Amino acid sequence: MxxxxxxxxxxxxxxxxxxxxxxxxxxxxxxxxxxxxxxxxxxxxxxxxxxxxxxxxxxxxxxxxxxxxxxxxxxxxxxxxxxxxxxxxxxxxxxxxxxxxxxxxxxxxxxxxxxxxxxxxxxxxxxxxxxxxxDLLRPATMTLTSGSTGKPKAVVHNLKAHLDNAKGVCTLMHFSKQNSWLLSLPMFHVSGQGIIWRWLYKAAQLHLPTEDFYFSVMQSSHVSLVPTQLQRLLSYLQQHRNNTFNTKGVLLGGMQISVELTEAARKLNIETYSGYGMTEMASTIFAKKSDDKCGVGQPLLGREFRLEGNEIWVRGAGLAMGYWQNSEIVPLTNQQGWLQTKDLGIWQNNELIVQGRLDNMFISGGENIQPEQIEKVLKQSDDVVDAFVLPIDDKEFGQRPVAMVKFKDNFSQSAVENLQDFLQNRIERFKQPVAYFPLDTEKCQQDNVKISRAFLKKELKFLLGK
Structure with missing residues (x-):
């Protein structure tokens, strides 16, 4: 049944x-x-x-x-x-x-x-x-990967995987039958489906958002958001100071989570959890109650991990049956039974720190550059709302980093110069962006959830007149 x-x-x-x-x-x-x-x-x-x-x-x-x-x-x-x-x-x-x-x-x-x-x-x-x-082991759901590097693949999960993933998140966030979770993310993302299985696992309440999305956020005990949504929630609360906030826990994921953002939420008595997950693992793999460190904590119940050459390998609760290819389910693990995530990470202070994607890294003058590392420093500036770093071709260095930035105030030359001054002693010279462009977060957002790097690359080409 x-x-x-x-x-x-x-x-x-x-x-x-x-x-x-x-x-x-x-x-x-x-x-x-x-x-x-x-x-x-x-x-x-x-x-x-x-x-x-x-x-x-x-x-x-x-x-x-x-x-x-x-x-x-x-x-x-x-x-x-x-x-x-x-x-x-x-x-x-x-x-x-x-x-x-x-x-x-x-x-x-x-x-x-x-x-x-x-x-x-x-x-x-x-x-x-x-x-x-x-039958908990029967193929049940097919969830598309982002397809940013090619044709999207359908990841096949059975119900056991969804429920095993839900169990770990519910345990961490103390989600029970008496609670409610807002269906705040699209169901065509695995993170949206994760909400459904937590609701079913605990026989709790599922809340559907109303037209006033951020008011709905405030009415549910638990909610899943990406950092962009949390930033908008904080702005909403500043404008609606008389509204009561009922949320006990906000699960964050989908991109790099800044300590400054979670600290701003904490000052408003919003408890956030910083997580790391992926489609192939039915959503969240690591998570912790947000603190002053930039990691994502330890693996949740039933998950295992290892680091191989700084690449994160995972297995356990939530692991998909495989990819659907030519009417068959093709395993997604390597010969050792691990899923190679293509994400880079280090283990520091008894928690995982996710450093970025292997496929985002580029080489400039013989040096490896990880865009997420530069983005993290850019976002430490009080003037910056969001920032992304991309490579552009360069005859001398092969490729050089440029930044697309959304400032708290309007994009201007003086704002760029202030940001360049900010970076001087905070990051190596070869990692400092050689050019800056305005970032339109609304335009570049994928599925109203996260910024699409593939779209950013197209936008950068347009801005460069290519």
Whole structure:
């Protein structure tokens, strides 16, 4: 029996609130179970069954959530796709991943998959649920990697991996049945799905954001945010000082987390947790209660790690079954059974410090340059909101670093000069950017969550007139 079925049939739990849709609208566990059954019935009628691939192409919504669980209840493979993805690319993704059906609330006509439609049905038609036996080891979800270095790969997880990952996060952050978690990140990211499985693992409440997103953040006991969202939350709180803040824990991830930002949150009595995770591990791998150190703590319950040549290797709770390729699940671990993350890290003061991506590193005049190291120093300036470092070609040095910066005030030559002065004694000369460009965080944000380096590279080319 799937967890939502268990809760829906429990006399003790069926009348308890499972999903808070808005201030005055909610669903009990019994209602959630019924709604999932309705969707499962409709899916089954249209041909979805065990091992069928189904793509859901939508922004977060109650409908998307219930459909996601309905496909799993039928034993299907559910692939979530960003609705902003170009239609041709969606078609290719469906073909590559053996997707037979798709659903989108906005009409999309695909060649390689059949559209699903839903109509209202009476309860009499739905007396028996369409379901299979719950198998925690069956392939259930397919989550796309970012695809920044090529075609996105679909990472396949079973339910055990999602629940094992959830257990570690819930333990660290003291998330219990009495708490609520806001669905604050897109479900087509593994971090968004992680929220769902924590909710289900603890039979807690799931809150859906209202139009005033940051007010919704304040109403949930737990929330997942990327640093950009936390920065906006702090600005929101400065403007709405009379609002009560109910959040007990904010889980941060998705990029480098500055100590200055978490300290600013702490001064407002917001408790943050600094985390590090990845799609292949079903979300969070390391996390800690944020402090004055820039690390991400120790591995959570059931996770293991090792450092090989400064590359982070991981395994354990949350590890995916593999990548979906040519109708097969291809293992993603090496011969020793470890996942090589391509992330660089060091172990210092009894915690992991993530230093950046192997594939972001470039060579300038024979010296290895890790952009994230320079970015960290740039963000220490009181004048800087956000910064990214990229390489540009150079005849003498091969490549040189340049910076795209968002200042607290307008981008100007004087702001750049002040920042250059700030860097003088803080970083080696060959690592200091040779040019600065304005950073439009809204324009360069991927899926309204994190800054896309691939997009930044395109933007830099445009700015350079190439």
């Amino acid at each position: 799937f967890l939502w079925q268990k809760y829906a049939s429990s006399i003790e739990m069926q009348s308890q609130i499972a999903i808070q849709i808005s201030h005055d609208k909610s669903l009990t566990w019994q209602a959630v179970g019924q709604r999932i059954n309705e969707y499962a019935f409709e899916l089954f009628q249209q041909g979805v069954e065990q091992d069928t691939g189904v793509a859901l192409i939508s922004k977060n919504s109650l409908e998307l959530l219930l459909l996601y669980l309905a496909v799993i209840q039928l034993g299907g493979r559910v692939l979530l796709i960003n609705p902003n993805t170009p239609l041709e690319k969606i078609d290719d993704l469906c073909l590559d991943n053996q997707i037979e059906f798709y659903y989108s609330p906005v009409e999309k006509k695909l060649i390689n998959a059949t559209a699903l439609y839903f109509v209202e049905r009476s309860e009499k038609t739905l007396q028996s649920a369409v379901t299979i036996e719950c």
